[in-house]
Amino acid sequence: MLDASLRPQLQAYLEKVTQPIQLIASLDDSDASRELDALLRDIASLSERIEYVHADDDARRPSFAIVRKGTDIDVRFAGIPMGHEFTSLVLALLQVGGHPPKIDESVQNQIRDLEGTFRFETFMSLSCQSCPDTIQALNAMSVINPNIKHVAIDGALFQGEVEARGIMSVPTIFLNGEHFDQGRMTVEQILAKLDTGAAARAADELKTKEAFDVLVVGGGPAGAAAAVYAARKGIRTGIAAERFGGQVLDTMAIENFVSVSYTEGPKLAVALEQHVREYEVDIMNLQRATKLHPAGHDGLVGVELENGATLRSKSVILSTGARWRQLNVPGEKDYANKGVAYCPHCDGPLFKGKRVAVIGGGNSGVEAAIDLAGIVAHVTLVEFDTQLRADEVLQRKLRSLPNVEIIVSGQTTEVLGDGQKVNGLVVKDRVSGTARTIELEGVFVQIGLLPNTEWLRGTLDLSKHGEIVIDDRGATSLPGVFAAGDATTVPYKQIVIAMGAGSTAALSAFDHLIRSSAPADEARAAA
Template identity: 75%
Template sequence: MLDATLKGQLKAYLERITQPVELVASLDDSAKSQEMLGLLEDIASLTDKITLRRADDARTPSFAIARVGTDIAVRFAGLPMGHEFNSLVLALLQVGGHPSKESADLIERVKDLDGDFQFETYFSLSCQNCPDVVQALNLMSVLNPRIRHVAIDGALFQAEVESRQIMAVPSIYLNGEPFGQGRMGLEQIVAKLDTGAAAREAEKIKAKAAFDVLVIGGGPAGAAAAVYAARKGIRTGVASERFGGQVLDTMAIENFISVRHTEGPKLATALEQHVKEYDVDIMNLQTAQALVPAAVPGGLIEVKLASGATLKSRTVVLSTGARWRSMNVPGEAEYRNKGVAYCPHCDGPLFKGKRVAVIGGGNSGVEAAIDLAGLVSHVTLIEFDSQLRADAVLQRKLFSLPNVTVITSGQTTEVHGDGTKVTGLSYKDRNSGELRRVDLEGIFVQIGLVPNTEWLKGTLALSPRGEIEVDARGQTSLPGVFAAGDATTTPFKQIIIAMGEGAKAALSAFDHLIRTVPAEEPAQSVAAE
C-alpha cells in the first residue's frame, strides 16, 4: 500500500510513539477493505509499538486507533489518504502519547469540557479544508475521554451522505445532530462548545494596552504586515477571524516565486508559524465591526469587535481580504451547502455521477468544470459574457471534454430546489431574452471575489466596488490607517502581491509613527524616537 519512501518517512515519525497503540479494523471482502488491510499491515510492520487486530464495527471498512489499556481512541471510516494522510499520521502519534503543539491554555480548555460528545465528520479526500476539522476533533478525543470522533469518507459511504443530505464537506455532526460545516479549527470548535469562552476572551481583549501597529486580518497581507512591524521592535497585534484567510480555500499554488508547488492550508500554516516567531499578539476568532478614527492628530485609533471588546492602536493596517462572490439570485442562499457550492475540490466528490453546473467562465470556472467533468455525469458551464475569459490552453481542454456543455451570454436568474436540495437552475439567454431551465443536482459558483469591507462604509474612502482606496504607500484616506491585499484597490489579486503590499503597509505605518507626535506625549519625545 505504501511505497518504500513513504514507509521510511512514516517509520521515522512513529519512533516518537511512547504508548502502545492498537489498530482495530472492521473489514469485509470488498476491494476497499483489502486496501485498508494493506495500509494497516504496512503501518504495524514499522514499529513494535503498534499491533493490529480485527473487530466488527457499524461502519465497514473502518479502523480505530486506540491506546492500549485506555479509553482513548479515534476512528477512520475509509482510507485516510490524499489530504487526510497527515491526519492519520497525527492520530497515530497523539494516540501514541506524542504531545500536541497546541497552546497549554487551549489543551486545558478541551480537557475541562463537561459532557459526552460523539462527533462524526464527513470528508472528501480532495478537500483541503477537511483535515483541520478531522485533526482538531481527533486531538480532542485524545485529550478528553468523553469525546469520541469518527472521520467518514463521504465518497465511500454514499448511502449515509444521501440519507443525511450532505452536499458539502466537511460536515460535522454532534450526537447525531448537525454541528457545523466548512473549515473549523480546534479553537473554533472549543469556542462553540464552551459558550462562555467568547465573553472571557472579550474581557481579556478589553484589558490589553494600546498597540503601535494593529493588523486586522490574518491572510498573506496581514501576516507580512505583522512580521515587518514586529521586526521594528514595536508593539504589534493581529486580530483575525481565521488566520490564513482566503488562502485556506486555495487548492494548488504554483506561482509563488521560489516555491514550485504548495497548497493553501500548508502556506497558511507556514504564515502563522512565521508570525508566531515574533512578539506578536495574535487574537483569533475576532470579527471587526467598526473603525473609529483618532479624535486628535497622533491619538489612538479604535477597532470595535463583534465580541463587544475594543482594541486601540496608534496605527492600523487593514488586510481583511475578500470572499467568494455570490450570484445574488433567488434560491442561492436557501440552498447553500444543499447543492450550491463554492469549492469544487472540496465538494466535487459528493456529486459523483450527477449533473452539475459551473457559473463563471474565467480561469477558476473553467478549471472547476474540467476537474468536475472527471467525476460527474455532465457539466454545464454558464458564462455571462459572450465568450469565455479563461486562458486559451484551459479552453482547449474544456472543449475537448464530451460531457461538458458551454453556454455563453447566459445570466443565471434562479436556483430551484425541492426544499431540501437543488434540483435545477434558470438562466436568461442575453441574446434572445428567452428564459431556460437546466435540471441538475449541484451548482458551483466561480465568479470572482468581493472585498470584506462592508464594516468600513462611511468611515474611509472606498471604490465603487467596495475596495479600500490606497496610495502607493498603502495609506488610506484616514491618517494612520493603512491597507493591503485583496480588500484594496491595488490591482492583480495575487498572494505574492498581497504579501508585498502588507510589508509596504507595515513599513509605512512605522514611518508614520516616527514622524508623528503621540497625542498623549510631549513634543520633545520625538527626539528619543
C-alpha cells in the first residue's frame, strides 16, 4: 500500500513513537477493506512499538482505531486516510504514541479542564484541503482529554450515511449525534464553542494590551508579510486575524508562487504563520474586526473587535482579504451546504454520480467543472457573459469532456430545492429572455471575490466595488492607516502581489512612525 519512497519517510517519523500502540481494524470483503488491511500491515511493519489487530468491533467497515495500549486514549478513522488525510494519520500515530501535540500549554490545560463526554464524528473527503485542520484538531484534543472521542469518516466511502444525515458539505462535524458545525475549524475555534466563557476571557485579556506601533488586521499573505517586515524593524507589532492564512486556506494547487513550483494553500498558510512566529509578533487569532476608530488626540488608531475589546496602535495595516462572491438569488442562502457549495475540491466527492452546475466561466469556474466532470454524472457550466473567460487551454479541455454542457449568456435567477436539499436551478437566457429549469443536485458558485470591507464603510475611502482605496505606498485616506492585498484597489489579486503589498505597507507605516509619533527607542536604533 505504501510506495517505496514513502516507507522510509514514515519509518523515520515513527521513531518518535514512545508508547506502544495498536491498530485495531474492522474489515469486510470489499476492495477498500483489502487496501486498508495492506496499509495497516505496512505501518505496523515499520515500528516494533506498533501492533496490528484485526478485531471487527466497529460497525463502520473498513475502519480502524489507533489505541495507546493500556489506556482509553484512541483516535479512529472510517476509511483509508490517504490523500490530504495522510498527514492526519501520521500525526495521530505520533500523538497516540506519546509524541506531544504542538498546542500551547494554556490551550492544552483548557482542553483537559473540559467536563462531560464529547463524541465527535467528522465527515470529510480525501480531496478536501480544509478537512485535515479540523480532523487534526479533534484528534489532538482526544489524545489530551480521553473524555473526547473522535472518528474521521470518508464521506465518499460511506455514501449511505452521508445521504441519511443529509451531508452535502465537508467537513461536517457532529457532537454526540447532533450537528455541531461545518467547515475548517482549529482547536481554538472548537474550544470556543465548547467552553462558553472562553470568548469573555479572551476579550478581557485583549483589553489589557498596551498600544502597538503597528497593528496588522488580517492574517493572509499580505498580513503575514506586513507583520514580518514591521517586526524586523524592532517595533511593537501585533496581528489580529479572524483565521490565520485567510483565503489561502481554501486554495488547492498553487503553481505561480515564484521559486516554489508547486504547493498547496494549507501548507503555505502554515509556513506563513511559522515565519511570523519567528519574530516578536503578538498574534491574536480568531479575532474579527468590526469597527475602525480614526486616531484621536492621543495619536492612536483603534480597532474594535467582535468580542467587545478594542486594540490601539500608532499605525494600522488593513489586510482583511476577500471571500467568495455569492449569487444573491432566491434559494442560495436557504440551500448553502445543502447542495450550494463554493469549494469543488472539498465537496465534489459528495456528489459522485449526481448532476451539478458550476456558475462562472473564469479560470476557477472552468477548472472546477473539469475536476467535477471526473466525479459526477454531468456538469452544466453557466457563464453570464457571451463567452467563457478562462484560459484557452482550460477551455479546450472542458469542451473535450463528454459529460459537460456549457451555457453562455446565462443568468442564474433561482436555486430550487425540496426544503432539505437542492433539486434544480433556474437559468435565464440573456439574449432571448426565456427561462430554463435544470434538474440537478448541486450548485458550485465560482464567480469571483468580494472584499471583506463592510465594517469600514463610512470610515475611509472605498471604491465602488468596496475595495480600500490606496496609493502606491499603501496609504489609505486616513492618516496612519495603510492597507494591502485583495481588500484593496490593487489591480491583480495574487498571492505574490499581496505579499509585496504587505511589505510595502509595513515599510510605509514605519516611515509614518518616524515622521510623526516616533516609535520606541530601540526601533530608532534599528533603523
